[in-house]
Amino acid sequence: MKSAPSSKSKTEIRRSIRRGLLRWFRNHPRPMPWRSTRDPYRIWLAEILLQQTRVRSALPYYRKFLERFPDMESLARAPFRDVLRAWSGLGYYARARNLHAAAGEILRRFDGRIPDTRTALLALPGIGPYTASALLSFIHGKREGVVDGNVARVLTRLFLVPGNPRSGPVLERLRGIADDLVPARRSRDFNLAMIDIGAAICRPRAPRCPECPLVTHCRARAEDLRERYPEIPPRRKTERVGRLVAVMHRADRLFLVRRPEKGLLGGMWEFPGYDSRAGARGAGRLSRELTRRWKIPVRAAGEPAVAEHSITYRSIRVHAFRATIPANAEIPGGEWIRGRDLARYPITTATRKILERKKS
Numbered sequence: 001m002k003s004a005p006s007s008k009s010k011t012e013i014r015r016s017i018r019r020g021l022l023r024w025f026r027n028h029p030r031p032m033p034w035r036s037t038r039d040p041y042r043i044w045l046a047e048i049l050l051q052q053t054r055v056r057s058a059l060p061y062y063r064k065f066l067e068r069f070p071d072m073e074s075l076a077r078a079p080f081r082d083v084l085r086a087w088s089g090l091g092y093y094a095r096a097r098n099l100h101a102a103a104g105e106i107l108r109r110f111d112g113r114i115p116d117t118r119t120a121l122l123a124l125p126g127i128g129p130y131t132a133s134a135l136l137s138f139i140h141g142k143r144e145g146v147v148d149g150n151v152a153r154v155l156t157r158l159f160l161v162p163g164n165p166r167s168g169p170v171l172e173r174l175r176g177i178a179d180d181l182v183p184a185r186r187s188r189d190f191n192l193a194m195i196d197i198g199a200a201i202c203r204p205r206a207p208r209c210p211e212c213p214l215v216t217h218c219r220a221r222a223e224d225l226r227e228r229y230p231e232i233p234p235r236r237k238t239e240r241v242g243r244l245v246a247v248m249h250r251a252d253r254l255f256l257v258r259r260p261e262k263g264l265l266g267g268m269w270e271f272p273g274y275d276s277r278a279g280a281r282g283a284g285r286l287s288r289e290l291t292r293r294w295k296i297p298v299r300a301a302g303e304p305a306v307a308e309h310s311i312t313y314r315s316i317r318v319h320a321f322r323a324t325i326p327a328n329a330e331i332p333g334g335e336w337i338r339g340r341d342l343a344r345y346p347i348t349t350a351t352r353k354i355l356e357r358k359k360s
């Protein structure tokens with residue numbers, strides 16, 4: 001076992017960590033468009049997009065949103081359907097709803113300016129403790145520690161903090177440590193350095209300690225406990241879900257239904273169907289289910305198109321059958337949408353995949 005880091009005073013350690021991190025940050029810039037701007041709207045938009053989404057996936061959406069909604073007012077005044085359409089494909093759709101609702105509130109209550117207090121930020125839709133700290137630090141330059149999953153990993157290793165960092169009390173403790181470490185000046189750079197080290201150096205497996213500016217202070221490295229920290233329990237098992245859907249044409253139109261406003265993928269459009277694991281043998285069941293639901297004869301048949309899609313811990317396999325109903329029969333709910341108009345609708349990723357399969 002290697003020797004523990006030298007016993008300096010807490011203040012000295014804090015100073016040394018700050019100095020090392022800020023120096024490292026100067027020499028290891030990670031260019032991102034939302035880092036080179038001081039526009040609060042852009043920084044806020046990026047923070048919401050980056051919740052549960054990687055930088056590479058968020059980038060095209062960031063650009064698309066700025067083209068379509070260049071400022072808080074244009075976003076707040078846009079119909080929600082347009083926001084949802086711009087968001088389509090990014091997942092976790094509650095974020096789109098919260099983004100839009102928060103833009104409305106910021107415009108109404110704060111004259112379009114992002115509030116600079118934790119209480120006001122936390123009262124906005126879609127802003128939790130992490131995002132509030134990030135906005136206070138990145139936009140307003142406040143002395144706030146920012147602890148995302150990556151930073152939590154760094155801190156648990158640096159100070160050997162036991163327990164699951166996703167649990168409330170441990171996360172609170174980590175936030176306390178981060179608040180204590182962050183300097184009053186250059187809090188933004190300090191936090192960004194921590195985030196970058198967590199993302200690129202202090203990786204979950206095989207952390208690159210020799211490149212890490214924290215290496216001389218790191219207890220997990222000194223005691224060779226890096227693989228044991230953070231203490232995260234095993235992931236929830238993937239749940240496999242089957243779904244049968246009906247693809248119905250009327251001339252150049254397709255029939256789609258809108259999901260309920262609240263809940264998973266709220267407000268998105270998709271082919272009608274239901275959860276079932278019958279798979280390729282499910283045409284008869286789908287016919288019966290939709291006949292019962294709509295009270296008109298529905299006939300699903302043929303070889304289905306198959307699309308796979310994951311949402312959180314659910315892995316969904318969709319079988320899409322061609323289906324017919326009597327000419328002129330009315331279906332309650334839903335719309336017959338022209339193929340060329342589909343681009344204007346926020347459709348689910350599974351629906352988009354089925355449309356692509358049907359084209360190919």
Ligand code: SF4
Nearest residue numbers: 202207209212215218
């Ligand atoms: S020294 Fe290694 S384990 Fe410690 S914080 Fe740096 S990368 Fe992570």
